Amino acid sequence: xxxxxxxxxxxxxxxxxxxxxxxxxxxxxxxxxxxxxxxxxxxxxxxxxxxxxxxxxxxxxxxxxxxxxxxxxxxxxxxxxxxxxxxxxxxxxxxxxxxxxxxxxxxxxxxxxxxxxxxxxxxxxxxxxxxxxxxxxxxxxxxxxxxxxxxxxxxxxxxxxxxxxxxxxxxxxxxxxxxxxxxxxxxxxxxxxxxxxxxxxxxxxxxxxxxxxxxxxxxxxxxxxxxxxxxxxxxxxxxxxxxxxxxxxxxxxxxxxxxxxxxxx
Amino acid sequence: xxxxxxxxxxxxxxxxxxxxxxxxxxxxxxxxxxxxxxxxxxxxxxxxxxxxxxxxxxxxxxxxxxxxxxxxxxxxxxxxxxxxxxxxxxxxxxxxxxxxxxxxxxxxxxxxxxxxxxxxxxxxxxxxxxxxxxxxxxxxxxxxxxxxxxxxxxxxxxxxxxxxxxxxxxxxxxxxxxxxxxxxxxxxxxxxxxxxxxxxxxxxxxxxxxxxxxxxxxxxxxxxxxxxxxxxxxxxxxxxxxxxxxx
Numbered sequence: 001x002x003x004x005x006x007x008x009x010x011x012x013x014x015x016x017x018x019x020x021x022x023x024x025x026x027x028x029x030x031x032x033x034x035x036x037x038x039x040x041x042x043x044x045x046x047x048x049x050x051x052x053x054x055x056x057x058x059x060x061x062x063x064x065x066x067x068x069x070x071x072x073x074x075x076x077x078x079x080x081x082x083x084x085x086x087x088x089x090x091x092x093x094x095x096x097x098x099x100x101x102x103x104x105x106x107x108x109x110x111x112x113x114x115x116x117x118x119x120x121x122x123x124x125x126x127x128x129x130x131x132x133x134x135x136x137x138x139x140x141x142x143x144x145x146x147x148x149x150x151x152x153x154x155x156x157x158x159x160x161x162x163x164x165x166x167x168x169x170x171x172x173x174x175x176x177x178x179x180x181x182x183x184x185x186x187x188x189x190x191x192x193x194x195x196x197x198x199x200x201x202x203x204x205x206x207x208x209x210x211x212x213x214x215x216x217x218x219x220x221x222x223x224x225x226x227x228x229x230x231x232x233x234x235x236x237x238x239x240x241x242x243x244x245x246x247x248x249x250x251x252x253x254x255x256x257x258x259x260x261x262x263x264x265x
Numbered sequence: 266x267x268x269x270x271x272x273x274x275x276x277x278x279x280x281x282x283x284x285x286x287x288x289x290x291x292x293x294x295x296x297x298x299x300x301x302x303x304x305x306x307x308x309x310x311x312x313x314x315x316x317x318x319x320x321x322x323x324x325x326x327x328x329x330x331x332x333x334x335x336x337x338x339x340x341x342x343x344x345x346x347x348x349x350x351x352x353x354x355x356x357x358x359x360x361x362x363x364x365x366x367x368x369x370x371x372x373x374x375x376x377x378x379x380x381x382x383x384x385x386x387x388x389x390x391x392x393x394x395x396x397x398x399x400x401x402x403x404x405x406x407x408x409x410x411x412x413x414x415x416x417x418x419x420x421x422x423x424x425x426x427x428x429x430x431x432x433x434x435x436x437x438x439x440x441x442x443x444x445x446x447x448x449x450x451x452x453x454x455x456x457x458x459x460x461x462x463x464x465x466x467x468x469x470x471x472x473x474x475x476x477x478x479x480x481x482x483x484x485x486x487x488x489x490x491x492x493x494x495x496x497x498x499x500x501x502x503x504x505x506x507x508x509x510x511x512x
Binding site for chain 2: 007018109113123125126131132134135140145200202208211212229230
């Protein structure tokens with residue numbers, strides 16, 4: 001492969017890379033993974049049905065909170081304070097914040113810069129672009145707003161937590177546990193882990209301090225978030241997969257394609 | 266047991282150069298630098314290679330081995346199959362002096378652009394008192410051996426030579442972060458990080474972290490925290506309103 005530019009004075013710039021390993025595999029897998037999620041999300045949102053299982057009170061995470069007049073009865077735990085938006089499905093209310101949190105996330109930035117924009121596709125592999133300005137100009141300068149999306153992600157995760165609590169609901173109206181309850185529970189744990197391991201969270205709880213010794217509680221919080229932050233990439237993927245899987249499971253149960261495996265009541 | 270390995274080594278200077286093929290003996294326990302030295306001793310005595318400690322602590326023998334930026338002294342031959350061709354080229358980002366030796370003076374120029382540690386005016390040397398918990402975060406950055414592999418790998422300058430003036434590179438942005446996090450440093454480094462040292466060029470693709478032989482988490486522990494501190498001052502009106510200087 002030929003490099004895009006030649007650099008006089010530098011050695012061995014005529015080819016794009018001399019790497020002999022499968023450097024193209026991680027960006028390819030990332031591309032396929034993120035694309036699959038986006039396609040699934042778009043299909044689900046425009047499907048606009050099969051997101052509520054009234055019998056066990058399962059609400060699909062893509063449709064939570066369901067606050068528009070178009071929501072099916074029972075799915076609106078926080079009221080319907082927006083009118084029916086017609087072809088715009090209920091997720092359009094919260095999706096910009098959730099997507100914004102992931103889009104501006106430091107891990108996902110690395111992932112899509114590498115796999116979609118090839119900037120660079122892998123380390124020591126020349127990128128195909130003739131010029132590069134980084135995150136200094138519009139629109140990429142907006143990546144600096146990540147902390148605001150983090151603030152928005154906290155109430156969203158809280159709402160999903162509430163959804164899990166009410167999903168401990170039996171067929172007779174009392175306490176009950178099904179496979180769907182456990183899937184929603186695992187999903188919300190991963191969502192919280194991903195949210196709290198965020199680099200902006202790490203900065204806000206204590207990273208911005210210069211004197212940890214004066215703020216022992218914040219220092220302790222910073223160490224805990226730092227511990228999780230080291231797994232931020234894994235948590236990003238795990239929570240992305242779990243939210244899609246939980247959504248799919250609820251959709252399958254709601255559509256009648258499968259029946260929920262009940263563990264208790 | 267020894268074997269004959271196929272090596273391809275870059276020979277040439279700033280004007281011209283090419284890969285040359287060699288068959289060279291490799292013995293058990295050796296690293297790439299050992300083989301380069303054997304090549305120098307037996308087949309091409311004029312081969313230029315920079316090295317010093319052979320222990321991964323001086324940062325001299327940086328090169329690209331099968332396209333991956335590595336220290337030659339820390340790359341074991343046992344990581345290659347015996348029939349695998351090992352290609353050794355100089356760091357691509359810096360101007361070539363000769364063979365495997367590059368001119369890394371870009372890095373020294375960038376180092377000089379960073380204002381040094383500025384203690385409070387009322388403290389004299391010898392009066393500095395700091396708690397370990399306040400300095401341990403930036404002590405990670407002191408492990409840097411200045412091999413410049415991160416500078417070499419960073420695509421901002423590797424693929425775009427025109428950014429060299431505006432971008433200090435990960436090693437020196439890490440230096441800014443180190444001083445910024447220092448409990449006794451009084452300089453306001455946020456503005457310079459963005460405007461003078463080009464922090465905004467960094468798109469946190471983590472190649473600097475991947476190649477660091479000291480395993481410093483450059484991106485997670487230096488560059489991203491520095492970006493967040495810059496965001497406090499430049500892009501976050503709420504933080505700007507409520508934050509006190511050097512908490």
